[in-house]
Amino acid sequence: MISKHLCPCCSLPLLRHISCHRIYWFCNYCHQEMPILDRVVETNWASELGIRQVSEYQRCLSRWWSAEKLGSHLEALDSCDRLTQLANRHGFDLYLDQEWRRMARDQAPLSLILCDIDFFKTYNDTYGKEASDRCLQHVAVAIAAAVKRPADLVAHYEGEKFAIILPNTHAQGAVHVAEQIRSQVSTLKIAQTHSPLSQYLTLSLGVASMIPSYEYSPGMLMTAATQALEGAKVQGRDRVILHEQLLRQTQLVEL
Known part of the structure; x- marks a missing residue:
């Protein structure tokens, strides 16, 4: 039993x-x-x-x-850059994909800023790796100080490149943030004596903004921001350029 x-x-x-x-x-x-x-x-x-x-x-x-x-x-840890303590490229990719889907659902604008330190190779050749690492750390702190909202993400994308994701931000707001970043780095007065542009460290920034769609991938926004960054370099560096021809079909983000 x-x-x-x-x-x-x-x-x-x-x-x-x-x-x-x-x-x-x-x-x-x-x-x-x-x-x-x-x-x-x-x-x-x-x-x-x-x-x-x-x-x-x-x-x-x-x-x-x-x-x-x-x-x-x-x-x-896998999403954190050890040098700058910002998100790394992996963390950036994850967050961009997440916010792309969220903004597509809400039909809200998503903006992206890409920025490069101007003539950073020259800086590295002049001052060495340790000084270059410290320079990246100072720039990271300055960028983070200019990006204030909890939902925004600052990432050390690679080398001398940084990326900033701005959910619920129109193009005009993203350009304002980019100018704040450029100003913050300028106030650091980091010497760059061998730069053909300035005696101090400068940034070039590209901005793109759009209303995401499930029909497209975040790579579309990344491509536009990259083109804007290249435009900033072509036009003389140490400036902010907005990608003005970013389309969702024929829809432009309202400025």
């Missing part, structure tokens, strides 16, 4: 065997005999078993929760 009682080791129902001498209780899985003497003992065992099961569940939950937190921590 299968019992309502459980084996404390296996958490499986016990079997009851009645012989002419006595009643035997044993586990059908581990074959361990359970000397159940009376209802009181059985009740105590049931309580103890319940406590054990809850404790085991809590331990399992704790291990799972720790794994979840560890996974989130590792994911955060």
Whole structure:
């Protein structure tokens, strides 16, 4: 006969065997005999078993929760640039894709700023790698100071390039942020004596803005911002250029 009682080791129902001498209780899985003497003992065992099961569940939950937190921590590390403490390219790509879909759903504008440090190779050749790393760190802090909203993301994209994602931002607002970034970096007065442009470090910035669509990918916005950045360099550097021909079919973002 299968019992309502459980084996404390296996958490499986016990079997009851009645012989002419006595009643035997044993586990059908581990074959361990359970000397159940009376209802009181059985009740105590049931309580103890319940406590054990809850404790085991809590331990399992704790291990799972720790794994979840560890996974989130590792994911955060994977998305963080160690030099500047900004988002890295991986983090940028993830966030751009997320905000593209969110703005497409809300039919709201998404803006992107790409900026390069002008003649950074010359700076690196002149002052060395350690100074160049410090320079990138200072520029990162200056850019982050100009980008104030929690939903905005500043990323160290690669080398001397930084990228800023601005959800719910029209072109005019994005250009304003870009000018603030350029001004912040200018106030640092980082010497760049061998630059053909200025005695201090400068930035070139390209801005693009559009209302995303599920029909297109974020690469469309990235391409437009890249073209605007190249335009800023062609026109003399140390300036902000807005990509003015960015289309969603024939729809331009309202300036």
